[in-house]
Amino acid sequence: MIIGVPKEIKSNENRVAITPAGVENFIKNGHEVYIEKNAGVGSGFSDEEYTAAGAKILDTPKEVFEIADMIMKVKEPLPPEYDLFKPGQVLFTYLHLAADKKMTEALLERGIVGIAYETVQLADRSLPLLTPMSEVAGRMSVQVGAHFLEKPNGGKGVLLSGVPGVLPAKVTIIGGGTVGTNAAKIAVGMGADVTIIDINPVRLRELDDIFGGKVKTLMSNSFNIKKAVTESDLVIGAVLIPGAKAPQLVTEDMIREMQPGSVVVDVAIDQGGCIETCDHPTTHAEPTYVKHGVIHYSVANMPGAVARTSTLALTNCTVPYGIKIANMGYKEAVKRDQAIALGVNLVNGKLTYKAVADSLNLPYTPLEEALK
Ligand SMILES: NC(=O)C1=CN([C@@H]2O[C@H](COP(=O)(O)OP(=O)(O)OC[C@H]3O[C@@H](n4cnc5c(N)ncnc54)[C@H](O)[C@@H]3O)[C@@H](O)[C@H]2O)C=CC1
Numbered sequence: 001m002i003i004g005v006p007k008e009i010k011s012n013e014n015r016v017a018i019t020p021a022g023v024e025n026f027i028k029n030g031h032e033v034y035i036e037k038n039a040g041v042g043s044g045f046s047d048e049e050y051t052a053a054g055a056k057i058l059d060t061p062k063e064v065f066e067i068a069d070m071i072m073k074v075k076e077p078l079p080p081e082y083d084l085f086k087p088g089q090v091l092f093t094y095l096h097l098a099a100d101k102k103m104t105e106a107l108l109e110r111g112i113v114g115i116a117y118e119t120v121q122l123a124d125r126s127l128p129l130l131t132p133m134s135e136v137a138g139r140m141s142v143q144v145g146a147h148f149l150e151k152p153n154g155g156k157g158v159l160l161s162g163v164p165g166v167l168p169a170k171v172t173i174i175g176g177g178t179v180g181t182n183a184a185k186i187a188v189g190m191g192a193d194v195t196i197i198d199i200n201p202v203r204l205r206e207l208d209d210i211f212g213g214k215v216k217t218l219m220s221n222s223f224n225i226k227k228a229v230t231e232s233d234l235v236i237g238a239v240l241i242p243g244a245k246a247p248q249l250v251t252e253d254m255i256r257e258m259q260p261g262s263v264v265v266d267v268a269i270d271q272g273g274c275i276e277t278c279d280h281p282t283t284h285a286e287p288t289y290v291k292h293g294v295i296h297y298s299v300a301n302m303p304g305a306v307a308r309t310s311t312l313a314l315t316n317c318t319v320p321y322g323i324k325i326a327n328m329g330y331k332e333a334v335k336r337d338q339a340i341a342l343g344v345n346l347v348n349g350k351l352t353y354k355a356v357a358d359s360l361n362l363p364y365t366p367l368e369e370a371l372k
């Protein structure tokens, strides 16, 4: 199979979908890899390193899309990329379709096969291709929260740890999965007063065990969320219902009641956001805006800022799946690997992931039917 890797074009997106090690792996499996010029530079990989590993470098995205059977990317396609796809071409990337109906309709029109990293799911319900970036974004969320709590950055002037004689900052994390757990690790490490809210009591028990009493756990309901949020210095939104638009758990009224200079970081913004006032994604170029005196951070590609770490972590997990798809062809890979089947969101003009179809109010076609 011919694999094409374009350079990412989202604002400050420095990740790339393949490393030289990944290229070598595809080539050993009998495939060809074409990479757009300078695609890896933001992650510290030169064209020469890719060439030495066996890839061929192409000057433009157009050439990459034209030649490839499968496009491997990091982020969802942006409008300048829509028309570059060929019908039947496989796209393996983060898609987050539930957050963007226009993109979904454009990709349905192109008749591609869209396999979304974020819905590839193992039998234990874990999300192996979302996890590495959730680890990064979870850890970053506290780092950026602490930064924007500083007075010169617009915040209320609070140090997460406090100091002897002064209480630490209150951090509330909504969603205790991968993002939430990684956020809690950093926040606890920095000495903050951390509360994690989740809807799953089993998960709350696990978190209580993992953190050995160093975090407070709270059941998710609007009463508890309101109390925790309005008393917090930093709120981190980290919920997920795989594929679906995120539920809006923090309302505008709750934000109004927060103290001025408090910070909210809605990591779940890539699925539409779980904080009502985080109503649009921001970019690394302009990461925040202020509403009701509260600083809002809603960057949808947080790991792009620490691209070297993120590219290595992401491709450690995505490349083995990419090779499986390339070795078997997507139809056979879907038949033999249920995790990959769950990753398929789009097939030849049909939407094959129910939670996405329901969120966007678009018709759903079961995968087996779409593959006939
Ligand atoms: N902005 C960015 O750059 C990035 C965003 N993300 C996003 O972060 C979000 C979280 O991802 P993960 O932690 O990997 O998901 P996860 O599936 O590991 O965890 C989600 C947690 O949310 C909980 N949850 C679901 N409904 C809830 C509710 N009503 N109240 C409280 N908790 C609830 C679940 O029980 C689960 O523990 C996803 O939308 C993901 O795409 C991930 C990486 C980067």
Ligand SMILES: CC(=O)C(=O)O
Pocket: 075, 094, 096, 118, 130, 133, 134, 270, 300, 301, 302, 303, 304
């Ligand atoms: C998960 C995701 O969308 C990202 O890492 O950018």
